[in-house]
Amino acid sequence: MTNPILTSDGQLLSVKLKKAESHKRRTAFLLVLPLFLFVVVTYLLPIGSLMVKSIDNRELFSYLVNTNDSIHEWDGTGLPDETVYTAFYKDLTLAVANKKQGKIATRLNYEQSGYSSLIKKTSRKLKKFTEGEYKAQFIKADKRWGKTEYLLALQKATVAFHGRKYLTTFDLNVNSDGDIVQIPEKKRINVTLWLRTLLVAVGVTFSCFLLAYPIAHMLATTRAKYANILMICVLLPFWTSLLVRTSSWMVLLQKQGVLNDILVFFGIVADEQRLVMMYNMTGTFITMTQILLPFMVLPLYSVMKTISPTLMRAATSMGSTPLHAFRRIYFPLTYSGISAGSILVFVLAAGYYITPALVGGAKGVLISNRIAYHMQSSLDWSLATAMGTVLLATVLVAYWVYNRIVGIDNMRIG
Amino acid sequence: MSKLSKGLTLAALVSSAPLALAAEVNVVSWGGAYTESQMKGYGNPYQEKSGVTVNWIDYSGGLGSIRSQVEAGAITWDIMDVYAKDTIVGCDEGLFVEFDFDNDFPAGSDGSKASDDFFTEMPSKCAVGNILYSWNYGFNTNTFPSSNEPQTIQDFFDKDKFSGTRGIYASAMSNLEIALVADGVPAADVYSYMDEHGTDRAFAKLSELCADDGCWFWSGGAQPPEALVSGEVSMSTAWNGRLFNAMVAEKSPIKMVWDGQVLDYEYFVLVNGGPNQAEAMKALQYFTGSEGLAGSAKHISYAPFRKSSLDLIQDPWFEGPDGNLDIMPHMPTAPANTKNYILMNGEWWADNETDVNDQWEAWKAGL
Numbered sequence: 086m087t088n089p090i091l092t093s094d095g096q097l098l099s100v101k102l103k104k105a106e107s108h109k110r111r112t113a114f115l116l117v118l119p120l121f122l123f124v125v126v127t128y129l130l131p132i133g134s135l136m137v138k139s140i141d142n143r144e145l146f147s148y149l150v151n152t153n154d155s156i157h158e159w160d161g162t163g164l165p166d167e168t169v170y171t172a173f174y175k176d177l178t179l180a181v182a183n184k185k186q187g188k189i190a191t192r193l194n195y196e197q198s199g200y201s202s203l204i205k206k207t208s209r210k211l212k213k214f215t216e217g218e219y220k221a222q223f224i225k226a227d228k229r230w231g232k233t234e235y236l237l238a239l240q241k242a243t244v245a246f247h248g249r250k251y252l253t254t255f256d257l258n259v260n261s262d263g264d265i266v267q268i269p270e271k272k273r274i275n276v277t278l279w280l281r282t283l284l285v286a287v288g289v290t291f292s293c294f295l296l297a298y299p300i301a302h303m304l305a306t307t308r309a310k311y312a313n314i315l316m317i318c319v320l321l322p323f324w325t326s327l328l329v330r331t332s333s334w335m336v337l338l339q340k341q342g343v344l345n346d347i348l349v350f351f352g353i354v355a356d357e358q359r360l361v362m363m364y365n366m367t368g369t370f371i372t373m374t375q376i377l378l379p380f381m382v383l384p385l386y387s388v389m390k391t392i393s394p395t396l397m398r399a400a401t402s403m404g405s406t407p408l409h410a411f412r413r414i415y416f417p418l419t420y421s422g423i424s425a426g427s428i429l430v431f432v433l434a435a436g437y438y439i440t441p442a443l444v445g446g447a448k449g450v451l452i453s454n455r456i457a458y459h460m461q462s463s464l465d466w467s468l469a470t471a472m473g474t475v476l477l478a479t480v481l482v483a484y485w486v487y488n489r490i491v492g493i494d495n496m497r498i499g
Numbered sequence: 500m501s502k503l504s505k506g507l508t509l510a511a512l513v514s515s516a517p518l519a520l521a522a523e524v525n526v527v528s529w530g531g532a533y534t535e536s537q538m539k540g541y542g543n544p545y546q547e548k549s550g551v552t553v554n555w556i557d558y559s560g561g562l563g564s565i566r567s568q569v570e571a572g573a574i575t576w577d578i579m580d581v582y583a584k585d586t587i588v589g590c591d592e593g594l595f596v597e598f599d600f601d602n603d604f605p606a607g608s609d610g611s612k613a614s615d616d617f618f619t620e621m622p623s624k625c626a627v628g629n630i631l632y633s634w635n636y637g638f639n640t641n642t643f644p645s646s647n648e649p650q651t652i653q654d655f656f657d658k659d660k661f662s663g664t665r666g667i668y669a670s671a672m673s674n675l676e677i678a679l680v681a682d683g684v685p686a687a688d689v690y691s692y693m694d695e696h697g698t699d700r701a702f703a704k705l706s707e708l709c710a711d712d713g714c715w716f717w718s719g720g721a722q723p724p725e726a727l728v729s730g731e732v733s734m735s736t737a738w739n740g741r742l743f744n745a746m747v748a749e750k751s752p753i754k755m756v757w758d759g760q761v762l763d764y765e766y767f768v769l770v771n772g773g774p775n776q777a778e779a780m781k782a783l784q785y786f787t788g789s790e791g792l793a794g795s796a797k798h799i800s801y802a803p804f805r806k807s808s809l810d811l812i813q814d815p816w817f818e819g820p821d822g823n824l825d826i827m828p829h830m831p832t833a834p835a836n837t838k839n840y841i842l843m844n845g846e847w848w849a850d851n852e853t854d855v856n857d858q859w860e861a862w863k864a865g866l
Binding site: 281463 | 567591592699709714716729849850851858864866
């Protein structure tokens with residue numbers, strides 16, 4: 086039997102070691118704790134609460150508790166019977182007493198246009214209702230209460246939680262039979278925008294890569310004196326306000342802008358046929374590429390800087406052509422930079438908002454502009470948050486795919 | 500009291516002192532020439548009279564910001580300048596204060612009580628009117644010489660006779676109305692027509708206009724005059740005061756067409772639970788008094804909402820850069836300008852906005 090090893094003060098070494106290590110772990114944990122709390126409070130909690138908002142219908146539901154008891158027994162054909170109207174009368178009277186009829190009106194209007202005025206008009210007439218025969222009185226107050234679609238919307242809206250906003254996100258809806266169907270063609274917009282957003286994000290990433298690769302290579306290989314000046318050229322736009330840069334592109338690219346003026350001056354295009362490069366996809370694409378370029382250049386540069394020039398020299402001295410050496414030696418060594426730059430640019434481009442809003446015109450807007458519209462204008466926050474959640478999921482999926490293909494450990498930002 | 504808490508109290512006193520001393524009111528409006536007219540017309544005079552600082556904040560419409568402020572419990576706005584539809588939705592949402600109209604607002608300078616003095620009934624209990632303005636259109640006089648000038652709303656949609664890109668509002672509001680009128684629907688019937696037959700006819704007419712990059716969409720009031728002057732568009736709808744301002748103050752080569760104009764009312768609302776609600780109410784009473792509303796007409800061609808304000812206006816009333824000008828003939832309400840006009844229906848838009856705007860965005864994306 087071997088004697089346990091003791092420390093100078095007579096304790097077991099293993100115990101002491103454990104103590105020291107757990108102390109270290111505690112210190113490390115305490116050091117990370119502020120950051121952890123910061124992330125939880127400023128990131129996870131708000132995002133979580135937004136995600137809940139996308140399915141949360143409890144507010145409207147709480148105003149319609151009586152209606153809820155009976156309306157779900159209705160099969161959705163024809164009109165519901167007297168009990169439903171009686172229950173709704175109770176709910177609406179209570180809401181009017183608490184001045185909540187407006188909230189019912191706006192919430193129901195998301196389900197069915199026209200509810201905004203219908204609820205208010207009916208609320209005004211509610212005082213004159215007599216007991217009994219509520220169905221007839223409702224229809225007399227406004228004939229829309231005799232239309233199945235309005236009552237169906239009411240039935241649909243009378244649930245505490247529902248995921249229908251996620252269907253709307255993809256231009257889908259639930260019909261009266263409970264099947265998932267596409268919404269009328271003239272109102273389909275979101276799927277177009279999702280596809281367009283993905284296309285733009287991938288396209289911008291690729292064009293950033295094409296432009297950034299030579300720039301980064303030059304930065305990494307020229308003498309320090311010139312490299313510094315070049316670096317400033319790359320970073321200068323980075324430090325300029327996004328709005329200023331976007332507006333400058335407008336000055337350059339618009340029909341009466343600098344670029345068109347030059348083309349007309351040299352007779353390359355006729356004055357009447359000035360190129361349309363702004364307020365469309367071209368404008369969005371060009372501007373976003375320029376704005377996101379530094380996010381590609383910097384990771385590439387930091388990786389290229391570490392590649393020893395002797396490697397290429399060795400390859401050529403062993404008989405490889407410069408092109409072959411580049412393809413087999415240099416390019417593979419920059420993979421980590423390419424992947425880091427690509428994921429950065431892709432994620433930023435997918436959520437881009439202000440540039441498409443300013444230069445996108447009718448055809449250059451992206452899904453984030455639609456989210457902003459629902460936040461700002463229609464006030465359908467449930468839909469906005471559902472769309473935001475889908476956007477977040479898209480980015481996470483892109484990240485996951487990327488991780489499977491490239492591996493996150495291979496990413497290098499600097 | 501410990502040293503620390505004494506120190507904290509002192510710090511709190513010092514930091515809150517400037518706020519407590521100078522009362523202020525934060526007013527949110529649409530910026531540019533319009534906000535300037537409000538500032539000069541009643542903001543600054545009120546500031547001088549009462550010693551309350553009036554801060555003007557620009558925005559481009561919508562209730563999203565104020566609703567976020569309310570939900571976050573950090574309201575910074577007191578008074579907002581909003582569309583009729585937004586007074587309805589905001590009032591329903593409880594964002595704005597409901598008025599007791601005749602008690603809250605002073606009688607007109609001619610003694611008539613407020614509810615009689617204002618041109619129409621308010622669209623919601625939270626609204627107090629400030630101006631009547633117009634969505635009309637303007638064109639660049641260099642593009643179209645006087646021998647070949649567009650004159651009607653049909654001309655705006657006639658791309659064979661009048662070439663060039665058209666500027667229209669970035670949202671469906673106002674565009675569906677003018678499209679229907681240009682297509683032959685009587686101006687008084689546009690909303691009942693859409694209630695009955697839907698919006699397809701309006702969209703078809705707009706598709707004709709906007710096919711092949713034929714339209715440029717504006718969202719801020721300063722954009723249309725700019726685009727007209729730069730030549731980006733040959734004609735554009737706009738808020739008439741902004742066009743007038745460009746013509747008079749900046750001497751831009753722009754001319755306005757009033758046929759088929761959409762006459763619209765604009766309102767102030769008082770934010771419920773704003774940081775200076777009591778002061779804001781007093782300021783609002785001054786702003787929307789007979790003199791206040793007449794005052795803003797000195798600086799922009801929007802008609803005051805009170806009848807008594809019109810009596811105060813003595814032409815030449817408008818304070819132009821080269822001396823005073825007549826303003827009454829340039830008002831959207833002038834008899835010569837209202838021969839064929841559409842009256843904006845805020846209630847219709849509050850009802851149908853969600854639905855119509857989905858179709859609008861889908862239409863725009865498919866152009």
